[in-house]
Amino acid sequence: MKHPILTLAAGVAAVGLSGGLMSSPATAQDTQEIRWATSSVGSAGHRALVSLSQILNSNMDEISITVMPTPGAAASVRGFSAGQFDGYYGADVAFHEIAGDTGRYEGFEPGENELTQSFWAYTLEMGLGVRAEDIGEYEGWRSLSGRPVFTSPAPWDTRAALERAMNALEVGHEYVELDTGLTAQSLQNGTVDAFSIYTAGEASASPWVQEALMSTDVHVLNPSDEEIQELADAGIQVVRISADAYDNAIGADEVVAVPFYYGFHVGMNVDADTVYRMLEVVEENVDELVAADPGLSQLQDDLVGMQVRGIESIGDAAPIHPGLARFLQDRDAWNEDWDDRIAE
Incomplete structure (x- = not known):
């Protein structure tokens, strides 16, 4: 194989x-x-x-x-x-x-x-998005307890960074592996209830995230004020990303996200x-x-x-x-x- x-x-x-900029061109x-x-x-x-x-x-x-x-x-x-x-x-x-x-x-x-x-x-800043029509069911990240969540492909550092923060809050979600191109469809049909929405350099969403946001209605799910304090107590920083970085409506003015380098x-x-x-x-x-x-x-x-x-x-x-x-x-x-x- x-x-x-x-x-x-x-x-x-x-x-x-x-x-190039060298004083004499390099040979092959x-x-x-x-x-x-x-x-x-x-x-x-x-x-x-x-x-x-x-x-x-x-x-x-x-x-x-x-x-x-x-x-x-x-x-x-x-x-x-x-x-x-x-x-x-x-x-x-x-x-x-x-x-x-x-x-x-x-x-x-x-x-x-x-x-x-x-x-x-740069830093990548990890946040979470849910189906827009379901946002009323959630109070924070712990509301995803027992629910299927795509936190990024299994080998990726983005998943490791987001899962580290979710584990610090003892969210207890169910990880679901997806092809990134199927994220929007999987959110729509209920295969997952949430997925990672992240930016690079606090300025631009990842291409596959942008594609998902264009294909279905997503609302950002921010951690509650209590959860933000718990993350800080665990030594995990949070940043606030303007919705403008996503180029699509996310139901709020900002995303509270967890950065890593x-x-x-x-x-x-x-x-x-x-x-x-x-x-x-x-x-x-x-x-x-x-x-x-x-x-x-x-x-x-x-x-x-x-x-x-x-x-x-x-x-x-x-x-x-x-x-x-x-x-x-x-x-x-x-x-x-x-x-x-x-x-x-």
């Missing part, structure tokens, strides 16, 4: 290489091919990496990135660790699971590529100078990048701060790539307490 990751790679989104032998894994086509992660790759390929002769969709970020992490990919899509929740040997990564054995953090791109990372297979230059290129072209994908707008507001907050979000769960470390040191944003966390 074909490996699912390699089978999906046949549908890869390859991004072309064009002129000098160009490092980077097979960069992300989530599936139609996800926020796939959309973001396509935009990021276009910027990097257009401004760096020394690399050539090919975007590799996989069933989810967890598949990209495992594939990178095993040497199938040269870059991966990783979230703070995944690093914590790996470090703690819990959740989707219980029993995970690291492979030939060490997992390091090299670029934090996402990044596009490489390991020591890519040297410090190249990672440093990648970050410089993103910094120099951030307006163009955000124009291509509004979900990356947090980089436009504070690219350096996003790197700092991403590092803080995982503690010592993963080493820091030396290219990222030098980038922050040069911008007076490095914390000396992190010195012993730089990958060698």
